[in-house]
Amino acid sequence: MASDNTANKVQTERARIKDECSQCGLCSNGCAFLAEYTSPAEMAARGISKEDAYSCSLCAKCQALCPLGLNPMGMFQERRVETMQKQELEPEEFNYFMPDCEDNVMNYYRQYYGIDYSNLESDKGSTSYFFPGCTLMTYSPAITREIYNRLRLKQGCGGILTDCCGLPLYQMGLNDRAGKFTNSLVEKITDRGIKSLIAACPNCYYELKARLQPLGVKILTVYEALDFSLGSQTDLPPCTVHDSCPDRMEGKFARQTRNALQNRGYKIVEMSNILQHSPCCGSGGQLSHFRPDLADKLVRDRLTEAENSGAQILASYCMSCVLNFARLESGLKVRHVLNLLLGIDEDYTEVKKRAAEIFVS
Template sequence: MRDGIKSALSQLEQECLDCGACAEVCDLLAELTDSPGELARRGIDVYLAYSCFLCDRCAAACPLELRPSALFAARRMAAVEKGEIDPEEYNYLLPDRKEHVMQLYRSYCGIDYGDLEAEKGAEICFFPGCTLMTYSPVLTREVFKRLEDECGCRGMLTDCCGKPLSQMGLEERAAESSRNLVDKVKCLGVKRIVVACPGCYYYLYEILGQEEIEILTVYEVLDFTEITAENAPLCTVHDSCPDRFKGVFSKGVRAALKKSGFSVVEMTANRGDTPCCGSGGQVSHFRPELAEKLIEVRLREAEKSGARVLLAYCLSCVLNFATRPSGVKVRHVLNLLLGLDEDYSDVKTKVLKILENAG
């Protein structure tokens, strides 16, 4: 990953045309006076590095397909290496620490998947991702059951993919986390991994790409046609940043919704042009006002679409939208496809209480 960021940064330094197309789709770039190319050449401060959602909407708009996010990601790595930030202060965000908020939440709520953990010989496994298995044990267990019945799934991998560490700039810890996961998957003899979260899906592709392990989405392997929705509400879909360029989830989700009898109305910005939900790059912890603005704009856009339900296939996006007042109901796509309704509006309040109690 480090090499990819370095080469994207050097491309930015050398090739950026200062054309401004990226700033048209990004409030952060729009508020800066210099183009990404100029910033790459002269360098940026730490505060700015942690102000970028790492969402790559700018890269999708760039005529040269340059990646301004590399500038911010590289500066984060440098900040860690130079000791400009103290990672210990952010243990609640870091999945390899026991103080990680999701570990605290699971322990507080008694959420445990010990009975489903993959064992040696489990060739087909489910990888729910930290957010889904923490904040929706109902969906996690139901998806597992469906995969077990329909696809021969024999266990669950409850590890973190390591992406949050990489996004914080903790490249060595991210690499260690990835190595551990690769070793575990090889040792168990896993041949196919079914993934629910787009962030995990693309990250696993990067770290397991060489291992001849098939990685599929739940929308590709489960047949949702049995659950035909009656009186189905009109829905709109918020797409996820990691899915921006390949669109595996955006296509699969819309096809599954259509098969199940749901109609989708599109918001103006959709698929590859979708703005971040506000949870990308951990910016909400460093520049909450930037994240709040994105959430509000997106909720108003969903209301304007005429949809009654705003759907997302990443639970982090769902949680960001669900906690704000709006004229739309916010749900995970799987809540509709599996016929399991859940209200996520108080999850973040509960998280804050748990964090306060943990000191």
């Protein structure tokens, strides 16, 4: 989900919903938040509160499901921007997860646990870089280093960019700060003469594609850049794949990761709601900050769905989803797809606790 909505575009969306929504209920049936209300049309008519705006996880499922091509997510995004413009919320309150603030949680986590990539070799003048994304490079340095080593050997990838793609700023509605952040990232990439970026995270992949592909920078996924089929195994436990929201419309990661897992020897068992119908994991749009009740419900419902599929492993190609599923108890092993493909086993159940420990020590 590239966050390029301007205020005007989203206001138009609210007006469209008010005028055109047939109240068919398809979107509300697929969304725990919308199900709390009569319909998007009713919400558009009475006006969107800031509480509404931040109770939406920006998962885009409503947009994918609407037979009239309407986009309820758009009107909530617009209200987020308006909230920030009218200073109805203090932006400083959210600096702890904002990429343009040095003292954000992920920076602290990496400093506290000594996670650092500055000692990795790089090739001066290389035009191809690895872009792991903040969550993966913070919570799995083992995967990040292994992927980088393989990309250097197989793809001639000569450097690693440890930047954020900027999505959290757009999602919060802080469009001015987000625009500045994006501009400095684009400047850095063009100054270095980078011609291709290999992304591990679906959020980064679609965000970078929207910003940089028009400038001639090629954006690839790690699953198309690397061949994971070597070392195929038998007798692996059944695995189910959670599809992540930013991949909802194109399904690129969904296809590539299932192929890679099958080539590796995993039997995929599917949950009832996959691809465009996949629910949010509960981490989208900073939902766990604003509506922890809804975020927990999304996690619990998805874990139940995964257990009912007969899988022993719940895998996701987005580290934020992995961490969110791993924080509640279940009978499943929750892993990143790359853990399975690389044979690097990691237990993420304690990660959120380890992050909290930083602030009490």
